[in-house]
Amino acid sequence: MNTIEPSTTNKHPLIALAAEWILPMTQTPTCDHHDLEAPQWLDNHAIIIQDCKILDILSRDQILARYPDCEITELKGMALMPGLINAHCHAAMSLLRGYSDDLPLHQWLETAIWPVEAQFVDDEFVYQGTQLAIAEMLRGGTTCFQDMYFMPDQIARAAQQSGIRANIGLMVVDSETVWARDASECISKGLSVYDQYKHNSNLTFSFAPHAPYTVSPQTLEKLSTLSFELSLNIHMHLHETAAEVFDYQKKHDIRPLEQLHKLGLLNPQLNAVHMTQLNEQEISWLEETGTHVIHCPQSNMKLASGCCPTGQLLDAGVNLAIGTDGAASNNDLDMLAELQSAALLAKIDCLDPEKLSAYQALYAATMGGAKALGLEDDIGSLEHGKQADIIAIDLNQIETQPVYNPVSQIVYAASRNQVTHVWVAGKQLLNNRQLTSLNESNILNNARSWKDKILENKIVQKQNSEL
Numbered sequence: 369m370n371t372i373e374p375s376t377t378n379k380h381p382l383i384a385l386a387a388e389w390i391l392p393m394t395q396t397p398t399c400d401h402h403d404l405e406a407p408q409w410l411d412n413h414a415i416i417i418q419d420c421k422i423l424d425i426l427s428r429d430q431i432l433a434r435y436p437d438c439e440i441t442e443l444k445g446m447a448l449m450p451g452l453i454n455a456h457c458h459a460a461m462s463l464l465r466g467y468s469d470d471l472p473l474h475q476w477l478e479t480a481i482w483p484v485e486a487q488f489v490d491d492e493f494v495y496q497g498t499q500l501a502i503a504e505m506l507r508g509g510t511t512c513f514q515d516m517y518f519m520p521d522q523i524a525r526a527a528q529q530s531g532i533r534a535n536i537g538l539m540v541v542d543s544e545t546v547w548a549r550d551a552s553e554c555i556s557k558g559l560s561v562y563d564q565y566k567h568n569s570n571l572t573f574s575f576a577p578h579a580p581y582t583v584s585p586q587t588l589e590k591l592s593t594l595s596f597e598l599s600l601n602i603h604m605h606l607h608e609t610a611a612e613v614f615d616y617q618k619k620h621d622i623r624p625l626e627q628l629h630k631l632g633l634l635n636p637q638l639n640a641v642h643m644t645q646l647n648e649q650e651i652s653w654l655e656e657t658g659t660h661v662i663h664c665p666q667s668n669m670k671l672a673s674g675c676c677p678t679g680q681l682l683d684a685g686v687n688l689a690i691g692t693d694g695a696a697s698n699n700d701l702d703m704l705a706e707l708q709s710a711a712l713l714a715k716i717d718c719l720d721p722e723k724l725s726a727y728q729a730l731y732a733a734t735m736g737g738a739k740a741l742g743l744e745d746d747i748g749s750l751e752h753g754k755q756a757d758i759i760a761i762d763l764n765q766i767e768t769q770p771v772y773n774p775v776s777q778i779v780y781a782a783s784r785n786q787v788t789h790v791w792v793a794g795k796q797l798l799n800n801r802q803l804t805s806l807n808e809s810n811i812l813n814n815a816r817s818w819k820d821k822i823l824e825n826k827i828v829q830k831q832n833s834e835l
């Protein structure tokens with residue numbers, strides 16, 4: 369680990385987090401996951417935090433010799449690791465969790481989700497729904513999420529108040545929505561939100577064209593230019609289902625990914641979400657262009673969308689990140705469960721238990737996400753100079769004992785209820801499972817009253833249709 373001399377004129381106190389295991393996630397996994405150069409974890413070490421950053425990582429018995437004035441927090445039986453990065457979410461849709469289940473994607477969108485969104489989504493819905501999602505994510509060890517939804521100003525407001533890190537996707541669709549009349553208005557309103565919040569150190573922004581079937585090639589071309597000019601990523605649903613690709617090809621005589629390639633959109637600024645339908649040529653393009661793939665295994669399974677070929681993508685050298693998708697299609701924002709699903713799904717998809725190892729899955733949910741968001745110099749691993757985005761997982765529980773290998777326990781055995789502490793930029797946002805920056809009872813009351821409002825309306829509509 370790198371170290372630097374502690375400053376003698378510190379204004380901020382030094383904090384040492386001493387734990388039984390530390391998983392720095394600094395090693396890049398190779399195709400052969402047995403090939404890692406160093407151990408995947410450090411035993412009995414401590415992380416020294418100064419202000420918002422990691423100053424040092426050193427063995428437990430060196431702390432006081434090197435940093436005599438630091439405050440030591442003992443985390444016995446716990447593992448410290450980088451905060452999980454949820455690389456694809458529609459946070460506000462948490463208010464529609466369980467509203468409609470067990471339907472194919474397009475039927476689910478057209479008969480259930482889009483109508484209720486058209487009727488209820490407003491500033492308060494997005495603000496309060498995003499708060500509910502952030503509370504759930506923090507309690508599950510997610511310290512950064514990438515979002516895509518209407519009213520990005522409300523998403524930014526909720527994220528800023530909570531202290532979580534977020535990449536706010538500036539949603540773009542061609543047709544009229546609750547947010548804007550058309551794509552041009554989506555872009556102009558989105559850019560004013562970007563201007564308003566771009567100096568907040570915990571917030572970054574991307575363009576979020578919804579999908580090839582809701583955004584025209586002309587709009588995508590415009591976004592390609594803007595993304596290059598403003599250095600903003602593009603975050604987009606792509607090749608989510610076979611039907612989407614088939615219909616697009618029938619209409620445009622080209623597959624969506626090839627269309628994006630022709631428009632110059634396959635590049636390291638693109639976060640391609642889902643990607644369940646890929647041929648060998650397309651996997652080569654992703655690798656050659658440095659395009660990132662965001663894998664949402666549980667949403668893909670629940671909507672029976674298909675299976676992202678993560679084993680082949682990793683073998684080809686494509687960067688993989690993991691997302692939960694929205695809670696309306698998942699139905700939770702549980703990144704530990706998601707990365708476990710990712711590991712299991714890759715194995716059954718390839719009938720090869722060596723695909724997507726525990727370490728590779730954890731890497732995808734940390735450094736993989738950081739790379740996709742363009743934040744790999746700041747987050748994703750625990751090392752000197754990076755932001756102190758750290759989570760503690762209590763492995764001293766019946767469900768995760770004994771610990772031969774903490775990576776294995778976290779990926780294959782631990783649940784999010786074992787996440788006890790969370791820090792984002794050095795600020796503690798979860799302390800012994802208590803949220804420190806959000807009011808849990810307000811969030812619960814808001815969620816219940818949205819349910820009452822939406823259900824009441826559904827009953828009135830049913831009565832009217834029966835008259």
Ligand SMILES: [Zn+2]
Nearest residue numbers: 458605693694
């Ligand atoms: Zn999505």
